[in-house]
Amino acid sequence: MPGPPDPPGPPSPSGGPPAEPAERVGGGWTTSLSLANGAVWVGWYGPMQILLASQTALFATGGGMSKETMLAWVTGAGAVVAAVASPVFGALSDRTTSRWGRRRPWILAGSVTGAVFLLLLGRASGPWTMVLGWCLVQLTLNASFAAVTAAVPDRVPRLQRGTVGGWLGGVQIVGVVVGTGLAAAAGGIGAGYAACAVLSLLGVVPFLLHREPPPDAAARPAPVSARRFLAGLGFDPRRHPDLGWAWLTRFLINLSNALVLLYLLYFLRDRVGHPDPEQGVFVLTVVNAALLLATVVVSGVRSDRSARRKPYVLWSGVLMGAATLMLAGWQTWPAAIVAAALLGIGFGVFTSVDFALMTEVLPDAAARGKDLGVINVANSLPQVLAPAVAAPLVTHLGGYTSLFLVSGLLALAGALLVHRIRGVA
DSSP states (O other), X not given: OOOOSOOOOOOOOTTSOOOOOOSOOOHHHHHXXXXXXXXXXXXXXXXXXXXXXXXXXXXXTTSSXXXXXXXXXXXXXXXXXXXXXXXXXXXXXXXXXXXXXXXHHHHHHHHHHHHHHHHHHTTOOSHHHHHHHHHHXXXXXXXXXXXXXXXXXXXXXXXXXHHHHHHHHHHHHHHHHHHHHHHHHSSSHHHHHHHXXXXXXXXXHHHHTSOOOOOOGXXXXXXXXXXXXHHTTSOOTTTOHHHHHXXXXXXXXXXXXXXXXXXXXXXXXXXXXXXXXXXXXXXXXXXXXXXXXXXXXXXXXXXXXXXXOHHHHHHHHHHHHHXXXXXXXXXXHHHHHHHHHHHHHHHHHHHHHHHHHHHTSOSOGGGHHXXXXXXXXXXXXXXXXXXXXXXXXXXXXXXXXXXXXXXXXXXXXXXXXXXXXXXXX
């Protein structure tokens, strides 16, 4: 990761919002931020890929509810919490005036409490305690994630954000692979949650050791009432259409991805007939990750050098849609491997470049954490909607063929809408 040593934080104009950063960030800062990002994804995807599905299959036995429907309720409830938590904690970090900086206190608090709730989730005794535990994990890890993502526009200049976004995306998928691998290899549900909890906490430590300058006293936000704080959590897409279209693009592509991932374990077990579906999920995750890692940093660097974002987002979404549509008609283990590879290539490009694009349509430098929290809702809201869409498709409306057909069309729609963004090349 090229770059000079860590620069000081950008000065704030007297009484105004923080200045746009101008100095390139160094490799140490980028590495530590990437590890913190990956740690959050370990805490999310170990449960989402393996552990929650395994717990649900146990609790659904004899309970009068299918495992697919119960998993839909669990993940949907957690995603509702995530959709609310991300902008709230992002806004709170914007207004934090600690001598430790704005972002680090929330990263520390969110990671510590998230690890605790992962441990408690591993001891869930039934579906209701599982729902509660997963909601608390989503609440706390989103506090950490909101602060991690807000650190990028705080410190990274615009034409380095594709590169930094590439490293963030690369380590993010490593976090998914590691979380899935830990969950599959730990030897039990409780042990899997414990392993994810430890790693999700340790991963943020290097970034917490980096100094974050406290906000300039002249630019500290004025106190506001709770009502005004809550009223300011959203955004008006009529006033900021580029942010609105960018949000919708990310939402549709993430909804497509969520539909594919939600029942992956069940797809391999019930439709493909894989002899070891948990191991199959891990193999597909590794294939996907290998191709993602091969493209995520390279595409971010190329996007920075060309100063263009939209073509990369467009063609990555088209590739992801095509790969998912292929699964609608070819539901075998070899097809799953091919689709995982193509989705890895597409999502690698999308992850780095779309993140850079998002940071360039933020309307208010003083509210970066809040606005990125709103953007992060485009990641979490699909987790709410995916169960509501996927469960009836799989159980009543055509099975996995319908599921993958709808998923592929959503990805194509999201890719095409990127043309509506006017302020970014």
